[in-house]
Amino acid sequence: MMNPSELKTALGSGLLSFPVTTFNPDFSFDEDAYRDHISWLDGFGASVLFAPGGTGELFSLTPSEAAYITKVAKATSKNTPIVGGAAYGTAMAVEMAKAAEAAGADGVLLLPPYLMFCEQDGLVAHVKAVCDAVGVGVVVYNRDNIVLSAESIARLCDQCPNLIGFKDGYGEVDRVIEITTLLGDRLTYIGGMPTHELYATAYFAAGVTTYSSAVFNFVPELAQRFYSALRAGNTDVTNQILKDFFFPLTKLRNRKKGYAVSIIKAGLRARGRKSGPVRPPLIDLTAEEFALLEQMVNTAA
Numbered sequence: 073m074m075n076p077s078e079l080k081t082a083l084g085s086g087l088l089s090f091p092v093t094t095f096n097p098d099f100s101f102d103e104d105a106y107r108d109h110i111s112w113l114d115g116f117g118a119s120v121l122f123a124p125g126g127t128g129e130l131f132s133l134t135p136s137e138a139a140y141i142t143k144v145a146k147a148t149s150k151n152t153p154i155v156g157g158a159a160y161g162t163a164m165a166v167e168m169a170k171a172a173e174a175a176g177a178d179g180v181l182l183l184p185p186y187l188m189f190c191e192q193d194g195l196v197a198h199v200k201a202v203c204d205a206v207g208v209g210v211v212v213y214n215r216d217n218i219v220l221s222a223e224s225i226a227r228l229c230d231q232c233p234n235l236i237g238f239k240d241g242y243g244e245v246d247r248v249i250e251i252t253t254l255l256g257d258r259l260t261y262i263g264g265m266p267t268h269e270l271y272a273t274a275y276f277a278a279g280v281t282t283y284s285s286a287v288f289n290f291v292p293e294l295a296q297r298f299y300s301a302l303r304a305g306n307t308d309v310t311n312q313i314l315k316d317f318f319f320p321l322t323k324l325r326n327r328k329k330g331y332a333v334s335i336i337k338a339g340l341r342a343r344g345r346k347s348g349p350v351r352p353p354l355i356d357l358t359a360e361e362f363a364l365l366e367q368m369v370n371t372a373a
Contacts, residue, residue, distance in 0.1 A: 076209035090125035211237030290339030
C-alpha cells in the first residue's frame with residue numbers, strides 16, 4: 073500500500089482509469105473475467121486504476137462486494153496502484169472506506185452521497201469523517217450533489233492531511249480554476265467528466281493535467297495515444313481522434329440514460345473480451361447500437 077504522498081504523486085504522473093466490474097449473465101460477480109481484465113489493463117501504463125468506481129458500477133454493488141472486488145483488483149494488479157471506492161451516506165461511506173483500506177487499496181475515491189443536496193458545512197463534515205477514518209490517501213469527487221466550494225476544499229486541506237486529490241465531474245471550469253489557483257500543488261487535480269477526453273484541453277489549461285479515461289477499458293492504446301498527444305500539445309492528433317472516435321462515440325452514448333457505463337462494457341465485448349451485462353437499473357445497448365459501436369472499435373483499435 074502507498075502512503076498518501078506516494079499516491080498523490082502517482083495520481084498526477086499519467087493517465088488514470090476505472091475498470092468495469094464483470095458480471096455473469098445472472099448479475100453475479102465474474103471473478104475470473106475480472107482478474108483477466110485487470111491483468112490486461114495492467115499492461116497499458118495507467119498510473120492508477122479506480123476499482124470499483126462509477127464505471128465499475130459501485131452504485132450497484134453491496135459494500136461487501138465492493139470490498140471484495142477491491143481486494144481482487146489489488147491482488148491481481150502487478151504494476152498499477154488500486155484506489156477503492158466509497159459512497160452513500162456518511163456512515164456507509166466511512167464503512168466502505170475502511171473496508172477498502174483493509175482490502176489493501178492504496179487510497180479511496182469518495183463518490184457523492186446518496187440523494188440529498190447539502191450545505192457546504194455538511195459536505196465538509198462528510199468528507200472529513202471519511203478522511204479521519206482511514207490512513208490512506210483520499211480523493212474527493214466533485215459531481216452531482218457534492219459540489220464543494222474552493223473555501224470548503226481549503227478547509228478540508230487544513231484539517232485532513234490525507235486528502236490528496238480533487239476530481240471534478242461537475243464541469244464548472246471557473247470553479248476548478250479557483251481551486252487550483254488557491255491550493256496550488258497541495259492536491260492532485262483530476263478530470264472526471266463523462267468521456268473526459270472531450271473536455272481535456274479546457275481542463276488542461278485550468279491546471280488539471282490528468283483525468284480518468286473510461287475508454288481505456290477497451291481501447292487502452294488509443295486512450296494513451298490521445299493522452300500523450302494532449303500532454304505534448306499536439307492538437308492535430310487530438311483533434312483527429314476526437315473527430316474519428318470520441319464525437320461518434322459520444323453521440324451513441326447520449327442515446328439513452330446510463331449508457332456512459334453500458335457503452336464501456338459493450339466496447340469490451342466488441343474487442344472480444346468478457347464484461348457481462350450491466351446490472352439494473354442500467355440497460356445494455358441494443359443489437360443495432362452494438363453493431364455501430366463495433367464498427368467504431370474495429371476502426372480505432
